[in-house]
Structures are given as structure tokens and as C-alpha cells.
Amino acid sequence: MGDRGIEALDRARRDAGVFAELLLGAALWPHQLEVVASPARYRVICAGRQVGKSRLLAILALHRAFAQAGAVVLLVSAGDTAAKRLLEDVATLALGSPMLAGSVIDESSKAVTLSNGSVIRAVPASAAQIRGWAVDLLIVDEAAFIDQEIWRAAEPAIIARPGSRVVLSSSPWGSPDHFFRALWTRGTAEPTVHLAAWHWPSITSPLVDEALLEEIRAREAPAYFEREFEAKWTDSAGAYFTTAELEAATARDGEHELVDLDAAAGCGQVVGGVDWGMQRDAHALVVVAAIAGEEGLDERGRQRYWVPFVEERFATDYDTWIDRLVKCAGAFVFGALVAETNGVGQMPTQQLARRLWEASGRDLVVPVATTARLKEDLFGFMRLLVQQKRLVLPREPSLLRQLGALEFVQGDGGVMRIAVPERSGHDDVAMAFAFALQPLMGGEMVPVLEGVVEDYDLDEELADYRIAPYDEGWW
Ligand SMILES: Nc1ncnc2c1ncn2[C@@H]1O[C@H](COP(=O)(O)OP(=O)(O)OP(=O)(O)O)[C@@H](O)[C@H]1O
Ligand SMILES: [Mg+2]
Structure with missing residues (x-):
């Protein structure tokens, strides 16, 4: 390698922007370069969809691994x-990249190892x-969705290493005291050498x-x-939740988080909902299980539920999706x-x-011809469970x-009810979730989940969410 090559390598080592351009052949955009150039120990980005978050994070990870032999980069x-x-x-x-050709990917341990001994490892968001x-x-990535307690527990240990740095990126989500929002707000109001923040609405790309x-x-x-594309923290007055x-309502301390299919059988009997995608949206499957043991019942002795599995598949044909559902049905014990x-x-x-x-x-399949009324009831039931x-x-x-995107509308007589989502491309998972609750909803229902019988009058419980008396019969 000539002097110029060595000089270029040296520059790439010092500068992730040069590294991206020269060694990866993928020049960064100006807004991405700003983050790269920042010396702040904490860099916090609140961003909309498709602005180049993942690309930037991937390049920052690779650059650190390339520039410092034996470096450990953690992707959470x-x-x-x-x-x-x-x-x-x-x-x-x-x-x-020819320069990084010696890199090895280990799928099972979810790590990329470079020939200089550096490792980039993806770990689940659990404190341990x-x-x-x-x-x-x-x-x-998506830091706003990480459990606050996990962050509190893990952060001190992580940053104990001298020279260690943190990059947090997310679309906006959560209350003002959540660490991501708090750091971003502080970094925006009073940036310091320790903390810098950026706001990237989607139009930035x-x-x-x-x-x-x-x-x-x-x-x-x-x-x-507003949330996904303008990257604004909204909590609109009309939000259904x-x-x-x-x-x-979200899981704490890694309990009742999603499971892999290997662990599906351990969830006991479950119910599921499938939403078939059209051109724009995705297919979705959501699985609901009864919480076992003592915490499975609330203080009134009513069953509590959790969601072990959520899958959303974009750009997938029906045959492939049905194959996948059959596989999932082989792993879970569906009621x-x-x-x-x-x-x-x-x-x-x-x-199917x-x-x-x-x-x-x-x-196993319960075909349901839905009406706007039924969907209202399904979401009403979901809301009831969340509030209880x-x-x-x-x-x-x-x-x-x-x-979070579901909204209320003002019905006749002033009753607030859910605006049943239009088939607009962002509701596939919410819909599949609502369908999954259907078998749990009937008052005198067959116990589709072993030992679980809902014995209260759902019709009465949901009355507040309805405009007119219900006259169609349940199903
Ligand atoms: N510096 C760049 N130069 C050219 N293309 C880029 C650059 N950064 C990102 N892209 C392209 O822009 C698109 C969005 O990038 P990326 O996936 O990184 O965005 P994102 O913010 O993570 O999106 P999402 O919100 O969907 O997670 C991708 O097609 C990616 O290849
Ligand atoms: Mg991304």
C-alpha cells in the first residue's frame, strides 16, 4: 500500500464519515455527518421514518470496531x-468492503467479528x-421503547469503561420522564460536551x-x-389509549416479553389473530396467552393476559404467509x-x-366476518383489559x-367511541391483536384457554363505549 493509501486509512480511522465513503463506498448524508462529527459522549437522535437512522447506526458501529482493535460494540x-x-x-x-472482508458473522450468537478482534454484538433489551x-x-435503536428500569440498571456498568460512548436513536414515544425523552430534551435545550441531540423529521432525508x-x-x-414522520412527541387529546x-400496561423487567418459536410451547394454550395484508400494509399475527400462577389473576379473581408473539410481514405473498402461520401453529398450542x-x-x-x-x-381457525360494530367492541374489550x-x-x-395511533370519535349523543381504523397501512398489528381477543370476549364463552372463563357481563362493561343498544347478537 502506498503512502496515500496509508494516509487514507489513517483518515478513515479518525473519521467515520471518511470511513463510510472510502472503505464502505457509502457516503453519509449531511445530517448523518453531524452526528458522526459530534464529540459528545451521549448522542441522542429523535427521528422520523426512513431518514437514515439504521444506516448511520450501522456505520458508527463498524467504524468503532474498525478504528479500535478489540473494541466491543453493543447493539440494543x-x-x-x-x-x-x-x-x-x-x-x-x-x-x-474489501478492507473488512475478514469479518465473520455468527448468526447464532448474533455477532459480527472483525479480523482485528473487535466485535459488534446484538443483545436483547434485558438488564442481565x-x-x-x-x-x-x-x-x-428505538430507545424510547426500552424499559426505563433496564436502562437504569445497565447504564452505569456500561459507561464505566473509559472512552466509552453512547448513541441513542428512536422515533418519539413515551412520557417526559423516560430516559430517552429526558436526555433528548436536555440535549436539545442545553447541549454540552457530554450530551448532544438532533431532531430529524422524515423530510430531512x-x-x-x-x-x-x-x-x-x-x-x-x-x-x-406527526409521531412517525414529523418526529413530534404527540399525546393527542383524541387518543384511544x-x-x-x-x-x-407494558412489560417490566423482561417479564412477559415476546418469545421465540422455540419457547412457544411453554406459553400454554393460546389464542391468536391474523390480519391479512393488502398492497400497502403487512400481514400480521398476534398471539395472546393467559398469565399463569398467582399473578395470573387480578384482585377480583379475573384472568390476566400477555402477548408472547407478534409478527408483521411486509411484501409477502399469501402462500408464504400461510406457510409461516402453519409453522407458528405447530409451535404454539392454539385454542x-x-x-x-x-x-x-x-x-x-x-x-389456512x-x-x-x-x-x-x-x-383451529375461527373465521370472522367483521363489521364496524364488531371492531369497536373488540377494541373496547382491549381498552377494558388495559384499564383493568x-x-x-x-x-x-x-x-x-x-x-397509540387509535383515536376516539365523538358519536351521536356525545358518546366517545373508537374511530375504527381505515385500512390505511398502519393498523395491521393492532387489528390482529383485536382479532386475537375475540375468543376471550364472550360472557358465557367456551373456555378456549384451559381453565379460563370470563364470567362477567361484557355487554354491560362495554356499554359506555356504545352509542346504541346492541342488537345484532354477539357473533
Ligand atoms: N447516506 C446514505 N446514502 C444513500 N442512501 C442512504 C443513506 N442513508 C440511508 N440511505 C437509504 O435510505 C433509506 C432509509 O435508510 P434507513 O433504513 O437507514 O432509515 P431508517 O431511518 O432506519 O428507516 P426506518 O424508519 O424505516 O427504520 C434506505 O433505503 C437506505 O439505504
Ligand atoms: Mg431503521
């Missing part, structure tokens, strides 16, 4: 899929997993133009658009799997029922965001 992410995707981004960039490491660079944003604005709920309510037969749902629901019958010899503290929600950004 709310939601397993997000963590996997970020590590994939890192791996793709590394393998595409995070605390064990001496870390040079900690990267937290050179690939996103006004016309595209206007199209999205027209189809999305206003609160959702307030952020505080959702936060109070019922509810699927909507309206619109596009007719054929795939039949096909047949496939599951062939696979298990049981009639009988539903523990996982820290899954898609699910929480979509629930």
Missing part, C-alpha cells in the same frame, strides 16, 4: 426483529444481557420529498403521522386462531383452515405505535 434494540435487521445492515456493509459487558460503544409525505399524510391518522396508559373473512380474507382464511386441519386434525390492568403488552414498537 426494542424488539427482536429490529435488532436482527440492524445486525444484518452491519454485516452487509462489512461484507461489501446488557450489564455483563464492558462496552466501548453502546448503540440503542434527501430521498423523501414533500409530495410523498403529503400522500402519506393523507392516508395516515394525524397523530401517527394515552401514552401513559400504554406505558403502564383458536381468528382470521377475518371480509374483503381479501375469504380465500386465505379457507386455505384447511392447512391447519391437515396439519393438526383440529379445527389485565393485559401486559410487550415492548414491541409496531404494536405500541399502532395502538
Whole structure:
């Protein structure tokens, strides 16, 4: 290598922007370069969709690993899929670069190791997993969705290492005292050498133009658009679930978080809901289980529930999605799997029922022809469970965001009821979740979950959410 090559390597080592351009062949955008250039120990980015967060985080991770032999970079992410995707981004960039060609990806331990001994590791957001490491660079994606307590427990150990640095990025979510929001607010108001903050609405990306944003604005709920694309902390007056309510319902200390399919059988009998995607939105599956043991009952002896599994698949054809559902049904012990037969749902629901019958010899699929009224009731029931503290929600950004985007409308006679989401592209997981609750909803219902019988008068409990007396019969 000539002098100029060595000089270039040296510059790349000192500067992640040069590194990205020269060694990865992927120059950063100006707003990304600002973060790269900041010397602050904590760098906090509140951002909208598609502005280049993941790309920046992947490059920061690789750069640290490249520049400092033996460095440990930790990628923490709310939601397993997000963590996997970020590590994939890192791996793709590394393998595409001749300088980093010696890098090795270990799928099972979720790590990328460079030939200089540096390692970039993706870990789940649990206190035990995070605390064990001496870390040079900690990267937290979707930080607003991470359990506050996990952060409190893990942060001191993480930053004990001299020279260690932290990059937090997220779309806005959560109450003012959550660490991500608190750090971002402080970094925005009074940046210091220790703390710097950025605000990136989606329009910041050179690939996103006004016309595209206007199209999205027209189809999305206003609160959702503000949060996801303008990156604003909204808690709109019309929210069906307030952020505080959702936060109070989310899992704590890693308990009742999502599980892998390997652990599915351990959830006992479960119920599920399937939402069939159309062009824009994704297919979704949400699984609901009864909480076992003493904490499974509230003080009035009513069953409490949790959500062990959420899956959202974009750009997937029906056959592939049905294969996946059959696989999930082989791992979980389903009491019922509810699927909507309206619109596009007719054929795939039949096909799913047949496939599951062939696979298990049981009639697991509950086809449901939904009406606006039924959807109102399903979400009403969800709200009831949340308010009664009988539903523990996982820290899954898609699910929480979509629930947070549901809105009230003023009905006749002043009764507030849910605005049943239009099929607009951001409600697939929320819908699948609502469907999953259907088998749990009937007053005198068959106990689809072993030992679980809802014995209160749901009709009465939901009366406040209805405009007119209910006259269609339950199903
Ligand atoms: N510096 C860059 N130069 C060219 N393209 C880029 C750059 N940074 C990001 N992109 C592209 O912009 C798109 C969005 O980037 P990225 O996935 O990093 O954004 P994001 O903010 O993480 O998005 P999401 O909100 O969906 O998670 C991708 O197609 C990515 O390849
Ligand atoms: Mg991303």
C-alpha cells in the first residue's frame, strides 16, 4: 500500500464519515455527518421514518470496531426483529468492503467479528444481557421503547469503561420522564460536551420529498403521522389509549416479553389473530396467552393476559404467509386462531383452515366476518383489559405505535367511541391483536384457554363505549 493509501486509512480511522465513503463506498448524508462529527459522549437522535437512522447506526458501529482493535460494540434494540435487521445492515456493509472482508458473522450468537478482534454484538433489551459487558460503544435503536428500569440498571456498568460512548436513536414515544425523552430534551435545550441531540423529521432525508409525505399524510391518522414522520412527541387529546396508559400496561423487567418459536410451547394454550395484508400494509399475527400462577389473576379473581408473539410481514405473498402461520401453529398450542373473512380474507382464511386441519386434525381457525360494530367492541374489550390492568403488552414498537395511533370519535349523543381504523397501512398489528381477543370476549364463552372463563357481563362493561343498544347478537 502506498503512502496515500496509508494516509487514507489513517483518515478513515479518525473519521467515520471518511470511513463510510472510502472503505464502505457509502457516503453519509449531511445530517448523518453531524452526528458522526459530534464529540459528545451521549448522542441522542429523535427521528422520523426512513431518514437514515439504521444506516448511520450501522456505520458508527463498524467504524468503532474498525478504528479500535478489540473494541466491543453493543447493539440494543426494542424488539427482536429490529435488532436482527440492524445486525444484518452491519454485516452487509462489512461484507461489501474489501478492507473488512475478514469479518465473520455468527448468526447464532448474533455477532459480527472483525479480523482485528473487535466485535459488534446484538443483545436483547434485558438488564442481565446488557450489564455483563464492558462496552466501548453502546448503540440503542428505538430507545424510547426500552424499559426505563433496564436502562437504569445497565447504564452505569456500561459507561464505566473509559472512552466509552453512547448513541441513542428512536422515533418519539413515551412520557417526559423516560430516559430517552429526558436526555433528548436536555440535549436539545442545553447541549454540552457530554450530551448532544438532533431532531430529524422524515423530510430531512434527501430521498423523501414533500409530495410523498403529503400522500402519506393523507392516508395516515394525524397523530401517527406527526409521531412517525414529523418526529413530534404527540399525546393527542383524541387518543384511544394515552401514552401513559400504554406505558403502564407494558412489560417490566423482561417479564412477559415476546418469545421465540422455540419457547412457544411453554406459553400454554393460546389464542391468536391474523390480519391479512393488502398492497400497502403487512400481514400480521398476534398471539395472546393467559398469565399463569398467582399473578395470573387480578384482585377480583379475573384472568390476566400477555402477548408472547407478534409478527408483521411486509411484501409477502399469501402462500408464504400461510406457510409461516402453519409453522407458528405447530409451535404454539392454539385454542383458536381468528382470521377475518371480509374483503381479501375469504380465500386465505379457507386455505389456512384447511392447512391447519391437515396439519393438526383440529379445527383451529375461527373465521370472522367483521363489521364496524364488531371492531369497536373488540377494541373496547382491549381498552377494558388495559384499564383493568389485565393485559401486559410487550415492548414491541409496531404494536405500541399502532395502538397509540387509535383515536376516539365523538358519536351521536356525545358518546366517545373508537374511530375504527381505515385500512390505511398502519393498523395491521393492532387489528390482529383485536382479532386475537375475540375468543376471550364472550360472557358465557367456551373456555378456549384451559381453565379460563370470563364470567362477567361484557355487554354491560362495554356499554359506555356504545352509542346504541346492541342488537345484532354477539357473533
Ligand atoms: N447516506 C446514505 N446514502 C444513500 N442512501 C442512504 C443513506 N442513508 C440511508 N440511505 C437509504 O435510505 C433509506 C432509509 O435508510 P434507513 O433504513 O437507514 O432509515 P431508517 O431511518 O432506519 O428507516 P426506518 O424508519 O424505516 O427504520 C434506505 O433505503 C437506505 O439505504
Ligand atoms: Mg431503521
